[in-house]
Amino acid sequence: MDIREYLESKRRIVDDALKKYFINRNLFFEVMHYSLERGKRIRPILAIASYEANGGKDIKEILPIACGLELIHTYSLIHDDLPAMDNDDYRRGRESAHKKFGEAIAILSGDGLFAYAFELLTEGDNLIEEKYRVVREVAKTVGPNGIVYGQFLDIQEYSRPNPKILRQIHYNKTAQFIALSIKVGAIIARADEKIIDTLTRAGIYLGILFQYTDDILDIVGKKEELGKTPQKDLKNKKITAPLVYGMDSARFRAQRYAQLARGIFTQLGARFEVFNQLTDFILNRTY
């Protein structure tokens, strides 16, 4: 299997599903959809991959939830890009929401995507116990004990870079949500609790790897490939892996996190092989 082909085919499935949820509704849905377009869809793809690796046979079971994760990710990008936050006018290869529609509409777009995500998480009357659990897991991961807390830490000023703070930011801002994406796929596929736990642990390593490469790409990435402004962390004096460890050490540590994730995925058996490839893809990504 070619991992790029795999990603591309899944991305198309996610994009089509997203369109279904946003097209031919009121004007405000069009506004929200603008920010949603052109994403890599990493989180929904992880959810689908996990659902399928865990024996899930009906992609319609996981698709609304996978889309919900992308809505939440996009909402967090919109709010992060606001002038009061990271102040970035460029996202996913074009003007960010506040640049395109103004600040008020951008704030509301984020709020709307966030709320609508929970509609998608509770679509349909099947798998109610599993989806109730998913709602709770999602709420915990994206709230004041997860992403929002990571953002809160991220915008503080620190007198000196420090591995403990870096770890807290990476864990809360990114790793928990990446791990969650894999976890919800396993929950909806009714995987064993032990497998769910093990996958979540691997997901945390994968998520920290993801943020390491993000931090590194902020320095070495190209604007056209990234679709967002590089050297923004530098400008905003963010605590990043290269800042704390230096570039060489940051690269080395990224490889180490990839190994840790791969170790667990390999142990889980051949049906999780796609996760090894996804791990390598994330390690070597240029966007």
Next chain:
Amino acid sequence: MDIREYLESKRRIVDDALKKYFINRNLFFEVMHYSLERGKRIRPILAIASYEANGGKDIKEILPIACGLELIHTYSLIHDDLPAMDNDDYRRGRESAHKKFGEAIAILSGDGLFAYAFELLTEGDNLIEEKYRVVREVAKTVGPNGIVYGQFLDIQEYSRPNPKILRQIHYNKTAQFIALSIKVGAIIARADEKIIDTLTRAGIYLGILFQYTDDILDIVGKKEELGKTPQKDLKNKKITAPLVYGMDSARFRAQRYAQLARGIFTQLGARFEVFNQLTDFILNRTY
């Protein structure tokens, strides 16, 4: 029963529960709790009143959900008050979140309260079917087909005031959420579907009444009593009931909505008498 005593005793129960969810956690919880303090708690009280009127016996069943509604209401106030939105430095009798903590923290506080609300809605492993339904109802009501859409309409500029737009704004921004508060109380008390529907219909009238009095108080209210800045709608050129109908007509229409709500509550029987009193309280409120 004295309705003010009733409101006061319920308010205290809600405040105590909220404290439990926010005290002795990380610094960010304290920041969020600042905005949460000093609310009237109308929505959680409606949820509790509905739960009890529908025969609910264990307030612990409804309390986390009632608190969740207050978190969502508070998040929407924080985001509304932002400079890019209604730009109000004063809320609940003191500095609003962005004035106190800066814009970035205010945005994140709103986001955090919103996410945390869904944690409270899914607290515990009891009543899973009912709570799954509550999550879906809440998501629909507060998202791009509800509150956020109401806000989106509210910040547009209109060439002339017009009853249809006013109705859409009132319905989406306020009435659906007031009705929802009553509805979730009934759902958690396992009320009959017919009663749930009837109560929701009355809740819409009550919610429109609530926004009428809000619009009227923006003109005639006192800052000390309101705890927020009066004449803000005027300044922000908002479409309000007095603007569309004139003050006398707006007052008359508010009374008419109160009558409509009372008519339904009365028909439902004596155990819903408290809702008649709540309706009168909202009609005559000065804050």
